[in-house]
Amino acid sequence: MTDEDFSVPRPAPQPVLPQPGVGSHQDEELGSSSVDSIKILVTCVLAWAVPGLGHIAAGRVGRGLLLGCVVLALFAGGIGLDGKVYRPEEGEPLTYLAAVGAAGVGLPYVAAHALGMGFGDIRTQGYEYGNTFTLVAGLLNLLIVLDAYDVASGRR
Amino acid sequence: MHSHFLYMLVFAGAVGVVLGAMLRSDPRNAVRLALWIAAGLVGAALAIAWLMYFISS
Numbered sequence: 001m002t003d004e005d006f007s008v009p010r011p012a013p014q015p016v017l018p019q020p021g022v023g024s025h026q027d028e029e030l031g032s033s034s035v036d037s038i039k040i041l042v043t044c045v046l047a048w049a050v051p052g053l054g055h056i057a058a059g060r061v062g063r064g065l066l067l068g069c070v071v072l073a074l075f076a077g078g079i080g081l082d083g084k085v086y087r088p089e090e091g092e093p094l095t096y097l098a099a100v101g102a103a104g105v106g107l108p109y110v111a112a113h114a115l116g117m118g119f120g121d122i123r124t125q126g127y128e129y130g131n132t133f134t135l136v137a138g139l140l141n142l143l144i145v146l147d148a149y150d151v152a153s154g155r156r
Numbered sequence: 157m158h159s160h161f162l163y164m165l166v167f168a169g170a171v172g173v174v175l176g177a178m179l180r181s182d183p184r185n186a187v188r189l190a191l192w193i194a195a196g197l198v199g200a201a202l203a204i205a206w207l208m209y210f211i212s213s
Contacts, residue, residue, distance in 0.1 A: 066177050074170045081163075125158040133167065140174045147178045156181075 040152045047148035049106040051141045054148030067144050075105050075112075075137035083130015084120025085112045104138035104145075168197035 047054020052068020055061075079085065086098035103109045112118040118134065120127055150156045169190075176190030 063177055063181075067174055070170050070173050074167075077166065125160075126163070129160075129163045129167075136167070136171065140171065143178065144174070 036153075040149060043152035044145055044149050047145040048104070048141065051105060051108075051137075051144060054145065055151060058148060058151045060151055071105065071137050071141050071144065072108060074133050074140070075108050078130040078133030078135075078137060079112060079117055081126030081130030081133065082121040082124040083118075083127055083132070083134050085109060085118025085134050086131075087113065087118075098135060101142075102135050102138040104140075104142035105134075106141060109138065164198060164201055165194075168194040168201075171197065 043054045043057050046057050050068065051071035052064040052066070055064030055067060057064075086095055086102040088099045089095040120130060147156075172190035172192075172194035175193050176186040176188075180186040180189050
């Protein structure tokens with residue numbers, strides 16, 4: 001959490017143009033470009049799989065821990081409130097959208113289904129709150145993945 | 157014991173912290189934005205609830 005303030009506008013990074021007649025430099029640039037692409041892809045996958053891990057991998061440890069703790073606490077709180085973790089249900093088109101949103105939280109979504117949790121109990125008072133918590137945890141993590149992409153690609 | 161208002165505060169706080177941490181890097185600005193977002197969510201919910209009270213009656 002010691003990096004620069006985003007609110008201050010900064011110039012966009014200039015693309016590196018290839019120089020004619022310098023083949024070895026072009027190869028090096030292509031090589032480093034593919035390495036960067038892989039690094040960005042890995043960061044995004046980590047950010048999706050475990051909330052906050054993408055930022056930690058990109059060197060923003062404090063921010064990653066904060067984001068990860070909040071999202072995981074929100075998801076766990078939703079399950080604790082007897083909310084359901086949305087899954088696609090045949091004949092219910094909106095559950096497909098909700099499932100995509102909830103699956104944004106990554107491996108905890110998979111773990112919740114694998115462990116038989118997240119079916120919810122509609123009779124409890126916390127059911128609707130729990131649904132909202134688990135769904136919003138997934139949606140927030142999707143935003144965190146986009147932020148991790150920006151961090152890994154050097155835009156922030 | 158279930159407190160609906162507490163659930164709303166937790167939800168607003170969590171959303172505020174995540175958005176504040178993502179949109180501001182300076183800790184002081186991030187805290188300020190998180191508080192604004194949380195207060196905005198809670199305030200909007202209370203305002204809508206107040207309006208719905210009149211609609212229901």
